[in-house]
Amino acid sequence: MSDLQEYKCPCCNGAVKFDSSLQKMKCPYCDAEYEMSVLQSYDEDLNSAPEESMEWESVSNSDWGGEQAEGLRSYVCQSCGGEIIADETTGASECPYCGNPVVMKGQFSGELKPDIVIPFKFDKAAAEAALKQHYKGKKLLPKAFRDQNRIEEIKGVYVPFWLFNADADANIHYKATKVRTWDDGNYHCKETSYYSIVRAGKLSFENVSVNGSTKLAADLTESVEPFDASEAAAFQTAFLSGYLADKYDITSEQSEPRANERIKRGVEQEFRSTVTGYDTVNEQNTSIRLENGKVRYALYPLWILSTTWNGERYTFAMNGQTGKFVGNLPMDKGAFFRWLFGLALGIGALVFLLCFLFWLI
Amino acid sequence: MKFKKYISAIFTALFCFCATSAAAFADTAENASKAPFNVGRSILIAVVAGVVIALIVTLTMKSKLKTVRPNNSAREFIKKGSLDLRVNRDTFLYRRVERTAKQQDTQR
The missing domain is CATH 1.20.5 (Single alpha-helices involved in coiled-coils or other helix-helix interfaces)
Structure with missing residues (x-):
């Protein structure tokens, strides 16, 4: 049984891809459209864990050395028989020979199956237009970068995220002051009143996302937040067709410290916003306990654009759901x-x- | 680009004209009764204000080039209406008053 999943059009047998504007599967050859549920039957074999296959197909005239082969996997394209070399975390790609989109079944099955996926809402043209818009109004951007720059790579990627839900029970003590000044005859007078402030209570967090892939920098993925998880759908491999996808290589346990740090900071900021009417406020003591913690595995859509200018690589990212565009520019x-x-x-x-x-x- | 050079040249000329005119005008008899216009001090204030404001504006423009930043807070993931404060207490502790004598101007 092949390790790859390709979605073929029932009408013309062409390779169907997920269309972000229609939110359906569409055949680029005969324009036939299909609801996601129609292709659900393709996922039946994902309910059981796949057979592990670590067979290496030798490339003609050369053999991968031990170190070179480490972290790589080889697949055979069902359409043209071409060999697809991908790293061990790649979950969806395209055949470099015939361009057919492929999904690596084993990467998202059994225990590795994501809980939810947010489908792409913006297409490649929207990402390119967003990049042009990103350049506008930047008076310190070199003119040569704007005029001569060519995007080397645009790819739609489903990035693995860990989503943390938790209830935070916090107890925070502050010291605050109110200052009043006035003139009294020949004296400047300053009155400082000191207060002890306590805030204790509960706060719930939903879908706190932490990047589950080492391939993309965490600050890049955090910059395009937030994603609206209420628009997420139950995972189907059909969503991945036409895009790249990676499975996680950072576990949920490894992601917990970052989630805890973000939740703690969020609690502190939210509680601090309830202390008003003072001239100075200083936090004295913080105690935060998390309850009902749950973790989910999700795939979120991102458009990644890369370019090189003056020997430096510039990477831009666009939130595939909201269209938020980020990327550092040269000065x-x-x-x-x-x-x-x-x-x-x-x-x-x-x-x-x-x-x-x-x-x- | 040429337009910007012209604007820059116009502002330079305006600055020099203002300085020269101010110095000349300050010497007229009509203003003889006032304290003379302190050109040096005014130029100093103008230079400091110009540099400070220009720095604020250009550093703001520079910061717009950097949009990739880590998001250290999960505040946007807070479930709406979930904040439930069971203790919300502000307690007055004590008060301190400081009195500073005003400097007396002695005229001799």
């Missing part, structure tokens, strides 16, 4: 100093004129 140092000098001169002239007008009055 034109010459433009920075021109703006600084020009503004300083202009504002300085205005301030000088104002000083003169005040003197006149």
Whole structure:
């Protein structure tokens, strides 16, 4: 039995892909559209754990050395027979020879099956348009980067995330002051009142996401948040067709410290927002306990765009559900100093004129 | 780009004109009764204000180039309406008053 799953159109046998604008499977050859439930039968064999297969197909005229083969897996495309080499976490890809989208069945079956998936809502054209929009209004962006830059790679990726639900029970003590000043005859008077503040209670967190893949930097995936998990669907491999996907290589246990840190900070900020009307507030003591903790495994959609400029690699990401676009851009140092000098001169002239007008009055 | 150079040149000329005019105007008889216009101090204030404001503006423009940041808080994942405070207590502890004598101006 093949390790790969390809979704064939019942009408013309072409490779169907998930269409983000229709939210259905669509055949690019005959334009036939299919509901997700129609292809659900393809997933029947995912209920049982797959047979482990660690067979290596030798590439003609060469053998992978032990170190080179480590972390790689080999598959055979069902459409053209081409060999697909992918790393051990790749869950969906496309055949490099015939371009057919493929899903590696073993990566998302049995215990590895994600609980939910958020389908793509924005397509590749939207990602390219978002990149152009991202450049707009950036006065310090080098003109050459904007004009000459070519995107080397655009890929739609389902990124593995761990979603943490928990109830936080917190007890936080603060010290706060109120300050009042006035003049009393020949004296400046300052009155400082000191308060002890206690806030204790419960707060619930839903779907706190932590990146489950080492292939994408955590700050990049956190920058495109939030994702709306209420739009998530039960996992079906059909959603992955036409996109890339990886299974997790960071376990939920390894993700817990990051989730705890984010929840703790969220509790502190939320409780702090209830302490109002003071001039200074300092946290003295914090105690947070988590209850009813649950972890789910999810695949979230991201568009990843990469480019190289002046020897440096720039990676951009777009939230495939909300369209939020992020990515660091280079700075034109010459433009920075021109703006600084020009503004300083202009504002300085205005301030000088104002000083003169005040003197006149 | 040329437009920006012209704007920069215009502002430079305006600055020099203001300084020269102010110095000349300050010497007229009409303003003889007032304290003379302190050109040096005004230029200093103008330069400091110009640099500070220009730095704020250009550093803001620079910060717009960086959009990838870790999100250390899970505040946006809080379930709406789930905050339940069972203890909400503000207790006054004590008060302290400081009195500082005003500096007296002595005229000789």
